[in-house]
Amino acid sequence: MPEIRISQAQFQPEPPKNGGERPAGTAAPEPSAIRKFLLSRGNSAVADRGFHLLMVLCALSIFGIVALIATELMLSSQMAWDKFGFDFFFKAFIDPDTRLPMYWDPVNGHFSALPFIYGTLVSSFLALLLAVPLAIGVAVFLTEMCPQALRGPLAFLTELLAAIPSVIYGLWAVFVLVPLLREYVNPGLIKGLGWTGLFSDDNPTGLGFLSAGVILAIMILPIISSLTREVMSAVPHSQREAVLALGATRWEMIRMGVLRNARIGIVGAVILGLGRALGETMAVTMVIGNSPEIHHSVLANGSSMAAVIANEFAEASGDLHRSALIEIALALFIVTILVNALARVLVWAVTRGAPARVN
Amino acid sequence: MGVGIEVTNLNAWYGSNHTLQDINLNIPANHATALIGPSGCGKSTFVRCLNRMHETNPIARVTGSVRIGDLDIYTDAKPVEIRRRVGMVFQRPNPFPTMSIYDNVASGLTLNGFNNRRALDEIVEKSLKNSALWDEVKDDLKKKSGASLSGGQQQRLCIARALAVDPEVLLMDEPASALDPVSTSKIEDLIFQLKTQYTIVIVTHNMQQAARVAEKTGFFLNGRMVEFDSTHKIFTNPSDKRTEDYITGRFG
Amino acid sequence: MRAGKHNLRAQVRALTDHAATVLAVFATLVVVTPLVAIFIYLIYKGASSLNLAFFTQIPKPPGEVGGGMANAIVGSGVLLGIASLIGVPIGIGGGIFLAEFGRGTKLANAVRFTADVLNGVPSIVMGLAIYSLVVYQQKHFSAFSGGLALGIMMIPTITRTTEEMLLMVPHAVREAALGLGVPNWRSVLSITLKTASPGIITGCMLAFARVAGETAPLMFTAFGNSNWSMNPNEAIAALPLQIYVYAISPYDEWHRMAWAGALVLIVLIVLAVSLVRYVTSRGVLKGAS
Numbered sequence: 082m083p084e085i086r087i088s089q090a091q092f093q094p095e096p097p098k099n100g101g102e103r104p105a106g107t108a109a110p111e112p113s114a115i116r117k118f119l120l121s122r123g124n125s126a127v128a129d130r131g132f133h134l135l136m137v138l139c140a141l142s143i144f145g146i147v148a149l150i151a152t153e154l155m156l157s158s159q160m161a162w163d164k165f166g167f168d169f170f171f172k173a174f175i176d177p178d179t180r181l182p183m184y185w186d187p188v189n190g191h192f193s194a195l196p197f198i199y200g201t202l203v204s205s206f207l208a209l210l211l212a213v214p215l216a217i218g219v220a221v222f223l224t225e226m227c228p229q230a231l232r233g234p235l236a237f238l239t240e241l242l243a244a245i246p247s248v249i250y251g252l253w254a255v256f257v258l259v260p261l262l263r264e265y266v267n268p269g270l271i272k273g274l275g276w277t278g279l280f281s282d283d284n285p286t287g288l289g290f291l292s293a294g295v296i297l298a299i300m301i302l303p304i305i306s307s308l309t310r311e312v313m314s315a316v317p318h319s320q321r322e323a324v325l326a327l328g329a330t331r332w333e334m335i336r337m338g339v340l341r342n343a344r345i346g347i348v349g350a351v352i353l354g355l356g357r358a359l360g361e362t363m364a365v366t367m368v369i370g371n372s373p374e375i376h377h378s379v380l381a382n383g384s385s386m387a388a389v390i391a392n393e394f395a396e397a398s399g400d401l402h403r404s405a406l407i408e409i410a411l412a413l414f415i416v417t418i419l420v421n422a423l424a425r426v427l428v429w430a431v432t433r434g435a436p437a438r439v440n
Numbered sequence: 441m442g443v444g445i446e447v448t449n450l451n452a453w454y455g456s457n458h459t460l461q462d463i464n465l466n467i468p469a470n471h472a473t474a475l476i477g478p479s480g481c482g483k484s485t486f487v488r489c490l491n492r493m494h495e496t497n498p499i500a501r502v503t504g505s506v507r508i509g510d511l512d513i514y515t516d517a518k519p520v521e522i523r524r525r526v527g528m529v530f531q532r533p534n535p536f537p538t539m540s541i542y543d544n545v546a547s548g549l550t551l552n553g554f555n556n557r558r559a560l561d562e563i564v565e566k567s568l569k570n571s572a573l574w575d576e577v578k579d580d581l582k583k584k585s586g587a588s589l590s591g592g593q594q595q596r597l598c599i600a601r602a603l604a605v606d607p608e609v610l611l612m613d614e615p616a617s618a619l620d621p622v623s624t625s626k627i628e629d630l631i632f633q634l635k636t637q638y639t640i641v642i643v644t645h646n647m648q649q650a651a652r653v654a655e656k657t658g659f660f661l662n663g664r665m666v667e668f669d670s671t672h673k674i675f676t677n678p679s680d681k682r683t684e685d686y687i688t689g690r691f692g
Numbered sequence: 693m694r695a696g697k698h699n700l701r702a703q704v705r706a707l708t709d710h711a712a713t714v715l716a717v718f719a720t721l722v723v724v725t726p727l728v729a730i731f732i733y734l735i736y737k738g739a740s741s742l743n744l745a746f747f748t749q750i751p752k753p754p755g756e757v758g759g760g761m762a763n764a765i766v767g768s769g770v771l772l773g774i775a776s777l778i779g780v781p782i783g784i785g786g787g788i789f790l791a792e793f794g795r796g797t798k799l800a801n802a803v804r805f806t807a808d809v810l811n812g813v814p815s816i817v818m819g820l821a822i823y824s825l826v827v828y829q830q831k832h833f834s835a836f837s838g839g840l841a842l843g844i845m846m847i848p849t850i851t852r853t854t855e856e857m858l859l860m861v862p863h864a865v866r867e868a869a870l871g872l873g874v875p876n877w878r879s880v881l882s883i884t885l886k887t888a889s890p891g892i893i894t895g896c897m898l899a900f901a902r903v904a905g906e907t908a909p910l911m912f913t914a915f916g917n918s919n920w921s922m923n924p925n926e927a928i929a930a931l932p933l934q935i936y937v938y939a940i941s942p943y944d945e946w947h948r949m950a951w952a953g954a955l956v957l958i959v960l961i962v963l964a965v966s967l968v969r970y971v972t973s974r975g976v977l978k979g980a981s
Contacts, residue, residue, distance in 0.1 A: 547869075
């Protein structure tokens with residue numbers, strides 16, 4: 082602060098002796114019309130409290146929705162649960178004549194979710210196998226390598242992938258992807274890898290686990306890559322610089338400075354993708370083949386938990402059939418809630434600790 | 441017309457931080473009173489206690505009494521009622537970005553349910569004239585957004601907005617600290633004119649500014665009010681050694 | 693360089709670096725390819741099947757040529773209207789709670805977390821829950837139940853974007869309103885929410901675009917209808933449902949219609965997303981400093 086010795090002249094004259102020192106508490110002058118209006122407005126405490134309450138109710142509706150789904154599904158699946166218990170998810174009915182397992186037989190009232198659990202797991206696993214490396218590749222390219230001018234449009238394109246409705250993916254898969262796999266990819270797989278038993282030559286349709294896995298991979302790619310991008314850009318710049326300062330190449334910087342620090346979040350992103358794949362319905366229903374069987378071959382027809390509901394619920398043969406389908410939905414609900422919760426915790430663990438905005 | 445302010449044993453906290461300690465002070469009506477002191481001394485917290493803005497922070501707490509006119513603001517009324525009587529101008533100009541100039545000035549009334557258009561037109565014009573902005577904006581009152589004005593104009597717009605509700609007290613929390621020298625001098629001229637009609641409390645870190653506009657000055661240090669006297673006395677012959685050290689620039 | 697060994701190592705490192713770059717570029721190309729392929733196919737197959745009748749007529753029985761999806765387009769509109777009436781106010785209310793009242797509280801964290809988790813619940817599950825709640829009780833399918841399912845699906849998304857957009861409103865704007873003695877509810881609605889409205893509208897449109905293409909939650913609620921219906925208490929047609937039914941049918945004529953429907957649907961969605969992108973890239977809170 083500079084020295085201030087201000088001259089007399091700069092000062093205002095002392096306040097006038099009358100009104101100036103009027104102590105608080107003496108009568109205020111006659112209020113103006115505006116003042117009277119505002120004084121008459123009250124303190125709106127009731128309106129404020131009501132508004133607050135309403136907003137709290139809106140927020141609580143989120144819990145209400147979860148509770149509603151859970152109770153409705155539990156009530157409506159009671160019949161199947163009473164009849165089959167936990168065996169529904171683990172055991173199949175064995176036909177006494179042929180000694181073959183009967184998984185899903187609406188006509189005779191035998192229901193087991195096993196083939197659908199199997200189909201969901203296999204198709205989701207295939208999807209992750211294909212999507213994860215690609216998604217991380219895209220995220221690395223977009224955050225670390227891409228020229229600035231390309232970044233916006235490419236990010237927009239991946240966002241668009243996420244905006245395409247499931248039924249359109251299904252349509253495209255039925256008429257383009259499946260024929261493509263059937264004509265060009267599957268024969269190669271059978272010839273080269275048939276000996277593993279995973280690629281058998283007895284399904285001429287092209288529908289099946291692999292087709293479902295490929296279309297699922299395309300569908301979950303955007304979510305994995307955009308979340309991976311988010312956690313990667315949450316890694317502080319200092320981490321990158323520290324590695325670069327040691328003379329690392331760009332790839333070494335990405336590997337050691339970025340991917341290593343973001344790995345928990347990337348795992349979270351992958352699990353979130355898994356959550357999407359587990360519950361994806363329309364596209365899978367259209368290409369998985371919809372037969373309640375368990376096959377080792379990924380080229381065989383199968384079904385998934387979501388697919389069997391979509392495919393059979395409207396024409397369910399009776400209350401038990403309907404109840405069994407709802408029990409599958411309940412299982413799907415619980416599993417996706419758990420998977421998503423885990424994923425969110427992992428993603429939060431990375432992005433929350435990061436500086437508010439990357440600079 | 442303004443009313444006086446009587447502050448008794450005012451204490452304020454942010455969390456466990458005791459930011460104001462035992463403040464006692466009488467602010468005269470229809471004059472400008474300046475509060476000076478180094479940053480973090482509690483002067484901003486003090487003015488925010490005068491219209492109960494302090495308590496909008498969930499961790500803030502306050503004890504003691506503040507009387508504005510014949511009203512004890514902590515016992516006799518709710519915060520919204522107090523704030524309608526006590527206008528406030530903030531450190532950074534904060535016009536409502538979605539509103540036109542006209543709507544900004546009228547907002548204190550319209551948002552409180554006043555909608556007599558004819559009366560509003562008059563009040564808006566009068567307030568803008570009072571804040572010396574009328575001539576600069578009268579042609580695009582409803583065309584331009586409040587946010588499209590320059591920083592100094594925005595601050596005068598905020599003053600007009602505060603004046604439109606005809607407050608009894610006008611609190612100004614470093615109103616010129618974000619402005620250029622020309623705008624600053626305009627704001628100071630404005631305070632000079634307004635102080636005959638309103639009780640003005642102005643927080644400033646600029647001692648010349650306090651000297652130019654205020655009749656009374658209080659010096660705050662570490663959450664306490666060290667000295668409160670006529671501006672003339674504070675700047676020429678302070679009774680406390682710490683005040684003297686501060687105004688002569690020995691610290692702060 | 694002292695020794696060849698070092699040189700070799702440096703070369704390996706440089707090669708790895710190049711390989712990584714090439715792989716990343718390759719991955720990006722692989723990802724972009726299906727997108728381009730889908731669009732090309734949609735335009736190629738869809739445009740050739742689109743005509744005026746598509747927008748003005750209702751479906752013809754299998755085997756007959758012609759007809760359109762007018763009832764499905766209108767039906768989708770009705771469903772989305774009901775969904776927005778339910779989802780938008782509740783979602784915005786939840787977002788207001790998170791940003792204005794609940795900041796930092798345990799309740800707000802729980803709501804936020806649950807909303808994110810709810811977002812990942814498969815839509816077919818939502819459809820079955822609404823089936824049990826409404827359709828099963830009423831014994832008939834209805835547009836209302838379909839709209840309800842879609843509306844509920846919008847809530848978590850809108851809640852979260854509203855919260856994010858409100859948090860971007862500068863604190864100074866809130867203080868200005870408080871300083872004028874404006875009641876809290878009025879200040880939230882007329883100042884904070886209005887300042888954030890471009891971003892909130894964006895969020896609502898994204899949620900809207902997302903449910904516009906949903907098929908699974910409608911299969912057992914709105915159900916579909918090959919005739920005209922605007923009655924919220926009756927089964928109603930919807931564009932995505934119709935596309936599904938036509939796609940899995942054995943008729944070529946219906947396949948053609950499915951492609952046309954898909955093109956219309958995707959154009960609507962891409963328009964919405966692009967608009968959103970355009971608005972957000974111009975600054976969500978223009979003028980709010």
